[in-house]
Amino acid sequence: MICVGYHNPLVPPEWIAAHGLRPKWLWLEGAAGGVSAPIGRGQCPFAASVAALAAQGAAGEAVIFTTACDQMRYAAALAGQAGASATFLMHLPVTWQTTMARNLYRDELLRLGRFLERQGGRRPTSDALWQTMQRYQAAREGLLARRCQLSARQLTEELAAVRSALSESNALRSPADASGNGKAEGAPATLRPRAAAIALALVGGPLTAAGALLCETIEAAGGRIALDGTEGGERTLPAVFADAWAAHDPLEALTASYFGAIVDVWRRPVAPLHDWLAGEIERRGIRGVIFHRYLSCDLWHGELQPLRKRLRVPVLDLDAVQEDHRIEARSIGRIEAFLETLR
């Protein structure tokens, strides 16, 4: 089956799957896929990683990029030039208040559908789309129901799985396999969430392979990630489809649940992101926020201080110069110190 890689949570995997293609969420691939991306000055490690994967044909036969940030737009151009994978650049409207913006998103989904057909996909019937959407929704709901039993790393991996082809989510790889770090299978006991652990939110953009290690580091230091607010985390899961009319117009339901519900830092105005984080932090009794950003990411960096003012808990700014399969010693020390201050 033709594999379609994508990196942005506003691309619905059920739309790809309904076309008979295999969606693949690109988050761990930078290191796990064995592809190393040379990072130039001022370049986003994540965008460089996705561009390198696409340029080498390792992200799938086709790759969907989005316009959510400058770096991904440029990565799309580079990947398209390389020609190893078919590339599609989807415009994600930055404004969200108008019907026009919402319709533009829906039109982009339709354009994406035509692209998928050119890659060998078939246009889904409404029934087929709705059935696929229900399967994905059930997988997400099942995962969220198990959420409290999972370590942060397991949650991150399972979230990635429900953004990919669902057959894979039912046969999850071990954390060690997924990150390629060579550890024995199964999460070490020391990584299990501890009842006494300090509830934290991990907030920021996309994570590369180091994301799973970051989660382990936080938990080993005595933290518990009670809210994954990164790009691949709970923050960007779509809203539950409204059954009553979703079956009638599933594409409209996709639009509503993705474009109408997912909050992100590049949207203008950005207030819904702040509101969502503040609400979830309050609701989940979170005591501190680890704010993970790449040094080159202006969008997240720009919101650091406003979020510090808005949220009523301490915020640790964890800037990453370059992400790979390691966590910098400096970052480990800062996480440990942060947790000490919260005890």
Added chain:
Amino acid sequence: MNESPSRITLDEWDARYARLRAGGLRESFYGGPLRRHADDGDERLLRLKFDNSAAALRLWNLLLSEEQRLREAAAAGKRLVGTMKDLGTVPVMAFALPNLIAFYPDGAWWIPCVMEGNSRVLALADAEGIDESFCPVRAMLGAFLCGEHFPLPELLVCSVGATCDDMSAIAQRLEHLGHAVLWWEVPHRRGPEEGEPAVELPGGFHAPQTLVEFVAAELERVRRGIEAYAGETLTEERLAASIGRANAVRGRLQELRRLAYAAPICPLPALEMQIAEMLAIHFCSDPAETTAVLDDLLAEVRRRTRQGRGVLAADAVRVYWVNPVADLRAMNLLEDLGGRVCGAEYLISHAIDSIPEDLPPMEALARMALADPMVGSPLDRAARICNEMAAVGAEALVVSRIPGASHCGWEATIIGRQARERLGVPIVEIEVPPISDALTPALRTRLEAVLESARQRRSANLGRRRAAALDEAALR
């Protein structure tokens, strides 16, 4: 009054100004010696070289008097519109109404350069967490915080979509500070799909008609916001007239570029050319004066070209320049080293291309907004740059990186690769911070290297042409 064209220092301008005045120079209401701007804090002027013409004096005075003119206009009851990011679209709408004046707060990015240590804008941005990992447009945030550099506009309009992340992030910070922003969307300019109705945009790019319609509808939202703010109706007739005035400016700039960049001897320095081009985006808050300034510059360039005179040596290396520089002195440096700018893309080419006048005004403006080099594929932008380089006979390419700008990390790779493959010219990437003095040795080395490579290539090409001519003569 007609001295030989040259680049002179501010000290030399003092004497030059006195001679011009003694010769009967008549100035606009914002006229005066350049020295007064340095005395008022624009200390970078002490380290620049300027063109020595009266036309250039008027250009500089228009630029450096903008703050004062805005304050006077606000005091006189004009309402100010702060337009952000779109670089050339919304000002055409705002200037259609007589009681509005539009300007770009983004223009604050030159404050740290022009004022050197006399401005607090970067320190204030730093204090808000907007540090030097952002592009120099962060100066805009500092300018809003201190309120010292322009009267704060009551209406802020910002384009977003496929645009600069730095600008989007910093404009959002203004909203956090309590300045309401009217956001409008310019989607990514994509190529039309097979069979999809498409239109040609100013500058030659193409876009699907549906995207044009989307942007036109977004501009209708902006129109309603402007009308509500101004308390007046922005009619089609007013818009059409404003487009006509904008095109008058753009036409002059096109002619100025054509003459100045193509002339065998450079008739106007790169610094003045860059500032003249920047007038296109909001007419330095005064469309009529901008038109008059450009008329003077055109007359001066025509006179110099006719006389075969210029400000640089005839063998100066012809360089195409990409991106505006945060430190104006970089343009001087290139010329000091034996280069001349023969073409440039300062991210505002859509503000210089003519706006279609045979279309409904909003559709015409939408097409113009979509022609922005930043909203399309960087490959499109690279192609346009290469076309222009070929047309003007560029011998080298300088990609000037804007420090901290999120779009600059990949630009040299993408533009440079295309220029190398299509034109085979030497390419260099430089980074120019707002005050580049500490980096001058490194900048000098990089520019010298690319100029030297271009000279060697020129010699080699000349040698090949001579050999070919000899072969041809022998065959005859």
